Amino acid sequence: ASQGIQTHPDHILVTSGSQQALALVSQILLEPGDVVLVENPTYNLALDLFRALELKIVGVPIDEHGMQVELLEPLLQQLHPRLIYTIPNFQNPSGASMSGTRRRQLIALADRYNIPILEDDFAGDLRYDGRAQPAIKALDPGGRVIYTGTFSKMLMPGLRVGFLVTEGPVLRRLVEFKRVTDLTTSTLMQRTLDVYVTVGRYQAHLRRSGRLYRQRRDAMLAAIRRYLPSGIHTDPPQGGLFIWLRLPENLSALGLLPLTAEEGVEYAPGARFFANPTDGESFLRLNFATQTPEDIETGIRRLGIAIERLILKNRG
Ligand SMILES: Cc1ncc(COP(=O)(O)O)c(C=O)c1O
Numbered sequence: 001a002s003q004g005i006q007t008h009p010d011h012i013l014v015t016s017g018s019q020q021a022l023a024l025v026s027q028i029l030l031e032p033g034d035v036v037l038v039e040n041p042t043y044n045l046a047l048d049l050f051r052a053l054e055l056k057i058v059g060v061p062i063d064e065h066g067m068q069v070e071l072l073e074p075l076l077q078q079l080h081p082r083l084i085y086t087i088p089n090f091q092n093p094s095g096a097s098m099s100g101t102r103r104r105q106l107i108a109l110a111d112r113y114n115i116p117i118l119e120d121d122f123a124g125d126l127r128y129d130g131r132a133q134p135a136i137k138a139l140d141p142g143g144r145v146i147y148t149g150t151f152s153k154m155l156m157p158g159l160r161v162g163f164l165v166t167e168g169p170v171l172r173r174l175v176e177f178k179r180v181t182d183l184t185t186s187t188l189m190q191r192t193l194d195v196y197v198t199v200g201r202y203q204a205h206l207r208r209s210g211r212l213y214r215q216r217r218d219a220m221l222a223a224i225r226r227y228l229p230s231g232i233h234t235d236p237p238q239g240g241l242f243i244w245l246r247l248p249e250n251l252s253a254l255g256l257l258p259l260t261a262e263e264g265v266e267y268a269p270g271a272r273f274f275a276n277p278t279d280g281e282s283f284l285r286l287n288f289a290t291q292t293p294e295d296i297e298t299g300i301r302r303l304g305i306a307i308e309r310l311i312l313k314n315r316g
Contacts, residue, residue, distance in 0.1 A: 003124050004138035005147060011167050013174055016185045018122055018150035018162035022046055024181070025118050025146055025164070026053055026083070028173045035081040039067045041273035041280060043092045043120065046085060059275035064235040066091065066098030069105045076113040084110060084117045088136060089124040090240025093273045093285040097238055100133045107139050116170075117145045123153045123240045125206050128214035130238035143167045151193065153241065154206060161189055217243070219293035220286065223300035229307060241289040244270075246282055251310055253284040259309050263302035 015021040030036065032054035038046065040059025050057050058079060061068050067086055075081070086106070088098035098106075110117050119136045137147035143166070150162035164174060220243055221236055231248035247253060253269040260267065270283025288296060 003121060003132070003135035003147075003149075005135050005165060006138070007165050011165055011171060013164045013166070013171065013178065014185050014190060015148070015162045015164055015178070016182060017152055017157075017160045018120060018148045019045060019049075020178075020182075020185075021148035021150075021162055021164045022085075022118065022120065023049055024174050024178055025148075026050065026055070028170070028177050029116060030055055030082050034083070035079045037072070037075060037079075037081045037084045038275060039086060039091060039094075040275055041093055041270065041283070042085070042275075043087060043122075044268075044272040046120070047273070047275065050085075057275040059279075062091070062094055062096055064096050066096050066102055067106070069098075069102040069109065072106070072109055076109060076115065081115055084115055085120065086117060086136070087120045087122065088133070089121055090126065090237055090242070092122065092240070093242055093268065093270070093283075094235075094244040095237025095240055095242045096235065096244075097130070098133065098136075103133060103136050103139055107136055107144070110144055111142060115144075119145050119147045121147060121149050124149065125154050126210065126213060126241070127239035128210055128217060137165060143170075146170065151197075154202075154209070155193075155197070159189055159193065161185060161193060213239075213241070213289050215293055216288045216291065216296060219296045220288040220300060223297045227297075227301045227304035229304065229311070232307075241287050243286045243288055245284050245286065247284070247307070249282060250314060251307070252281050254281065256284070256306055256310050259306040259313075260303060263306045265299045265302045265306070267303070 026049060030053060033056065035056045035058055036050050037058050037060055039062045047057060058075060060071055066088055088103060090097055117136060121135060135147060137145040147165040148162060151159050224234060233246040234243055237243060254271060257269060268285040270280030270285065271277035274280035291299065
């Protein structure tokens with residue numbers, strides 16, 4: 001409901017995290033060799049899932065407003081994809097959010113070419129500023145969008161409780177396939193969530209985490225401006241967990257790893273988020289949600305030292 005979706009409890013399938021939702025949807029809709037369109041970069045474990053199912057993964061470039069939907073039509077005409085996978089809010093890894101205009105264009109194109117959309121809203125309730133856009137599912141009168149959400153980022157990943165929203169024959173197939181996969185998502189966990197997480201408590205928790213994470217995001221952005229060399233690019237995210245950095249062209253995020261390890265800091269190298277890993281060489285993903293502002297400042301200062309060392313090393 002927080003994302004503008006009006007649905008009925010019968011159209012919600014509780015899953016063991018949204019990772020299971022992604023797996024169930026891909027397994028019932030797709031065959032080996034089918035083309036799936038994804039944002040480039042995208043969530044690494046979605047890529048690994050699609051690879052495990054032997055799908056052909058085709059990446060659509062993104063910018064600070066999410067998937068560049070205006071590049072889609074020729075791909076739809078030439079490649080006949082069987083699914084479009086998108087993370088429209090605070091995308092993992094880029095932090096980008098898809099504009100309202102692009103959401104509308106995407107649903108119109110998917111309608112025209114009759115392609116289902118898998119909308120992964122893993123952190124949509126973690127907004128710190130800017131205006132929320134309606135979920136793509138909320139713009140879809142025809143039941144083309146399969147929406148998935150999770151309590152992993154808003155509450156805790158160990159719960160392993162997520163959900164799907166969809167209708168019609170697809171929902172029936174998902175319910176049947178889930179039953180033979182795991183019978184049910186832990187009813188103990190579902191009952192616990194039901195008892196302890198009232199709407200009011202959930203909203204209060206979101207407000208608290210929102211305040212905390214906003215401070216941490218701002219601390220990281222300030223430290224980036226202060227400690228990292230110029231030539232590093234980032235687009236500040238309006239929510240979520242991640243800041244995405246692009247190093248100046250000749251620097252490799254993989255080459256940087258041993259140097260940051262020596263400085264005692266960690267990041268996710270960009271290669272793992274791209275359909276073609278070499279496209280991600282100059283990117284790194286930072287998580288601002290898990291550390292205090294003080295630790296963030298120390299971490300970014302050390303990252304800056306490691307980058308300076310890499311620059312010197314490259315100069316030889
Ligand atoms: C974009 C995205 N989708 C889905 C998931 C899976 O989350 P879970 O299975 O914990 O709900 C994650 C986890 O990091 C994610 O980043």
